[in-house]
Amino acid sequence: MTTLDPPYLHPEYRSTVLRSPGKALVMPPAGMTELTGPKFGAGDVRDTDADLTMHGNGEPIGERIIVHGRVTDSQGRPLRASLIELWQANSAGRYIHQGDQHPAPLDPNFVGAGRVLTDDDGHYRFVTVKPGPYPWRNHDNAWRPAHIHFSLFGRAFTQRLVTQMYFPGDPLFYQDPIFNAIRDEKARQRLVSAYDHSATRAEWATGYRFDIVLGGADATPMED
Ligand SMILES: [Fe+2]
Numbered sequence: 001m002t003t004l005d006p007p008y009l010h011p012e013y014r015s016t017v018l019r020s021p022g023k024a025l026v027m028p029p030a031g032m033t034e035l036t037g038p039k040f041g042a043g044d045v046r047d048t049d050a051d052l053t054m055h056g057n058g059e060p061i062g063e064r065i066i067v068h069g070r071v072t073d074s075q076g077r078p079l080r081a082s083l084i085e086l087w088q089a090n091s092a093g094r095y096i097h098q099g100d101q102h103p104a105p106l107d108p109n110f111v112g113a114g115r116v117l118t119d120d121d122g123h124y125r126f127v128t129v130k131p132g133p134y135p136w137r138n139h140d141n142a143w144r145p146a147h148i149h150f151s152l153f154g155r156a157f158t159q160r161l162v163t164q165m166y167f168p169g170d171p172l173f174y175q176d177p178i179f180n181a182i183r184d185e186k187a188r189q190r191l192v193s194a195y196d197h198s199a200t201r202a203e204w205a206t207g208y209r210f211d212i213v214l215g216g217a218d219a220t221p222m223e224d
Pocket residue numbers: 088089144147149
């Protein structure tokens with residue numbers, strides 16, 4: 001955990017009060033198994049996994065978007081052939097999950113999960129629909145800003161990093177304790193994607209760019 005990451009305990013984010021550890025964490029030493037693999041590779045991922053709109057019998061409802069970016073380390077070096085997984089609510093703000101029963105529709109053509117490997121330049125690209133905001137009972141009338149959850153793997157699957165990508169200009173940022181748990185304003189803004197007209201496809205999808213930096217002063221904040 002870096003100083004940029006949200007703290008384990010952030011009382012405004014109610015469930016951290018119960019789940020945050022009361023004692024300092026003990027990190028076991030990393031051995032061969034932790035550092036050398038196994039690792040996910042090209043054989044584990046299909047091309048269609050990167051298009052979340054392709055897994056039903058028809059098109060999902062919503063604003064089709066292309067989300068892309070580069071994953072680099074603290075020195076700006078690309079993270080190659082690295083597995084990125086994402087999951088998100090549908091365009092109505094509903095997850096296919098037993099825990100999400102709020103009265104917004106499920107979409108039979110949208111599961112809300114995808115994965116892709118970064119290329120030689122550390123670049124990734126997903127096609128999906130823009131997720132809606134959803135209520136989450138953290139505080140009175142609490143709504144999460146629209147977001148996409150990202151998971152990344154480092155050199156082995158024991159090195160997993162999780163974060164959330166947001167959308168520019170979201171009116172719900174101010175009341176979201178997860179977003180605001182990242183105290184450093186600049187670090188927080190690194191979780192907000194940029195509208196990217198160069199990534200759009202005419203008459204088909206708009207585009208957003210979300211670059212991810214692992215470690216260093218410009219690191220993308222991660223959840224533990
Ligand atoms: Fe979420």
